[in-house]
Amino acid sequence: MGKLTKWKSALAATAFGLAATAGMGAAQAADTIKVGILHSLSGTMAISETTLKDAMLMLIDEQNKKGGLLGMKLEPVVVDPASDWPLFAEKARELISKDGVSVTFGCWTSVSRKSVLPVFEELNGMLFYPVQYEGEESSRNVFYTGAAPNQQAVPAVDYLLGEEGGEAKRIVLLGTDYVYPRTTNKILRSYLNAKGIADADIMENYTPFGHSDWQTIVAQVKEFASQGKKTAVVSTINGDANVPFYKELANQGIKAEDIPVVAFSVGEEELAGLDAGPLVGHLAAWNYFMSVDTPENDAFIKAWHAFIKDEKRVTNDPMEAHYIGFKMWVQAVEQAGTTDVDAVRQAMYGQTVKNLTGGVAVMNTNHHLSKPVLIGEILEDGQFEIVSATDDVVVGDAWSDFIPESAKLTADWTYPWVCGNCEKPRF
């Protein structure tokens, strides 16, 4: 944190002046462009978010080595919202009005995003949100670089139902009890119904955050699977609860070949903390895997290892999301010739950046990316082997087609729509 205090004191003198001119290209008044990083460095979410803070520092560092942006250096402004949702909103306000950042990269949980949303909308800030989420949202001030449900959940279920995935006929939806799993499972249930799987063949179960005693639920899954139809599990279990869940699965002798589990919140970072042996063969769906063999990915991993000075650290999907988001923002700023939020937003649409996994990511007018979807099997070393990939990029869908009241809505922030949740164009 030494670095943090240094620039903070240096900035203290100009901070108030900046605040006064915020919204009128404030950052340009200084000789640097400030980039806010809003990730928890302490508390429950530090486990996932600290890495993203480091990844952002690396990207900013790289950009500065290339000569910065618009002839100015980029300056990271790191704050710690400490996994405390209301504090996220406070820190976001501080970043925009006090520090005068041009853009903010941050948040992990949906509840933290919902908490900062009004702040970014009120102060006309710009947030890049890098994590897969439940969709059903499109804000003018947020760019969603993680997967929407149709870029992760739906393709994963398609895989399970398909021949390669074992032609599952019964699906267990396990999740942690909060907005992301509940919304995702709502979408998945109506999707499964549309695919001819009756409600009797769907089991839905929610557990509290950090649930560690999975005996009963794993036994229930086993029971559910012994009714003569191929069964698969779709897991939206979040964070810490995953380790005891997989341990219990392995100990009760459930093999991936019998009941495969496809997870949406388990990536390389989560697997680094446990013995992946018992998990081998279970699946995860993401837009990025560290094991993808492309020159871009190799370069990214090499840069990451050099920056973090630890060869053992892994890369994961939200890191790639930040990579794409940051590159797009840089390109948009260069195109707009300013860091003014409104100008950069206009320049963001249609920006393209090469994915680390191959192909090209495009920013759409609904503020979601077009990205490829990959499904990987867990390997012994905590990495993934890709067993299925979409042929082309999938366009992120802000409003799910499988929820009747959402299917009517359109998110499009360009003329004539200029709206995140409208049934018809506003102009």
Add this chain to the structure above:
Amino acid sequence: MSLRQWMRGGALRFLMVFWALAVLVPHSGASAAEDLGTLVTELGAASLSKKQAVVDRMVATGAPEVVPILEALVGRDLYTRKSDGVVVIGQKTSGGKLLLTDPLTGSEVGTVGSREVKRIKTNNRLRSSVKAVMGTLTLMSPDPQRRLEAADGLLKSSDQAMLPLIETALAKEADAAVKNALQLAKASIKLQSGSAEERLAAVQSLADRTDPESRVMLSRLLLKDGDVWREPDETVRETAGETLASMERRLEMWRTVEHLYQGISLGSVLLLAAMGLAITFGVMGVINMAHGEMVMLGAYTTFVIQEAFRSLAPGLFDWSLAVALPAAFLVSALVGIAMERGCIRFLYGRPLETLLATWGISLVLQQTVRSIFGPTNREVGAPEWMQGAMESVAGITLTYNRLWIILFSFCVLGAVLLVMKKTAFGLQMRAVTQNREMARAMGIPTGRVDAMTFGLGSGIAGIAGVALSQIDNVSPNLGQAYIVDSFMVVVFGGVGNLWGAFAGAMSLGIVNKLLEPWAGAVLGKILVLVAIILFIQKRPRGLFALRGRAVES
């Protein structure tokens, strides 16, 4: 297996059985139908969906080299070398590199880095069908483990052509587990392809079982594809239905046993976490919010000890927990004593300040661990004897790690009771609890006893950390997950009473697990909490209230 799959593999499967039987009889003339070398190269190049066909053709060659190649494929050790596209078997060396061998000759062909080769992909579907195919080849292996895998593979494929092979193997099989699996496989084949009488006999042969596999088989007979029954014969269907129903009835009792076991297991975890608190909070009256962090320190000590074992004596890894136990006790006890001497002793009699101070300490400890070990989870391995589960005949599962933790928590409880009741230190401790002033008047150094008591409570929390590292995340947040539950147990059980903590933990665990199947985990927890609040209204001192001057004042 669907009809389509069966048609596709039928002829080849027959060949395989022929070959497998031929191998059993020496000097038979199975000739290589295709060049294995070409097929192996083809396997490397084929897409995931095409690999099955190549595997079938490889098996059809009847060459003995096929088994190790397929084993490497299933074990994800088969690679193509990027430089020349040659298929090789790779084994990890200690230096993180791969030792390559030629799949056909078995000779070594060099060592390369992992990025110079590309793994030949498999998925769950391919692996399970390859395992089934391999079942025909390894069913006669001298290793019972491999025979068991082979039998499981045969059960999954349930291929009629395998029946003679299974009968042969069944006749001379001595291992009970393998025999069991073979009988299941036989019944499964009969159910799918036998005549109506054979199917009926197969259903009846399953009548004594309750395992999930046989229930799957029977319930499959009762399914409909559209309007057509999968099982055409009505008698068979009815018998299957009755058998299934009687299985369910027998299982019902066993399920209750299973729920009880799960409840006791959850209770033992709660007991371990709460026992230390029962001493610091229950006996000393200190509201120690940093109690969870003592548990966490114990878990991290386990991690450090295991890392040392991994690098210094990997062969003795199974003993790492035995070393971790005293180490964790010491680390947590020392931190606890330092806390008591450095902070808490100035705050006796001021519960609110104690609460805030210890909460602050808990944050400091968490962030310290986070800075030293990083925010991510740390990997704590399980020794061999704690992995897996005991599959009982009735089809219920008792996992070994839970079983050990139950035993362990009882041992710790016994040990603590011994210390409390039979040692001089225990006597002094109880004396101080019951009447501090009088104890001091009798010449007991109350300050020292306080420090030691706090150390004991913290040390036990450390030991709990060793056990919890086996079932939960080892992360800086580990302690937070248990602090509320621990307080709940101690308050419910009765402050200042170890038996109270025991009764409290067990009843909470069992009630929780009995509620969970029908109320769900979230609602279950809420119901338990509401029940405790109501109970405390009725009996503010918990299940077993301690009587003494200190309590009454």
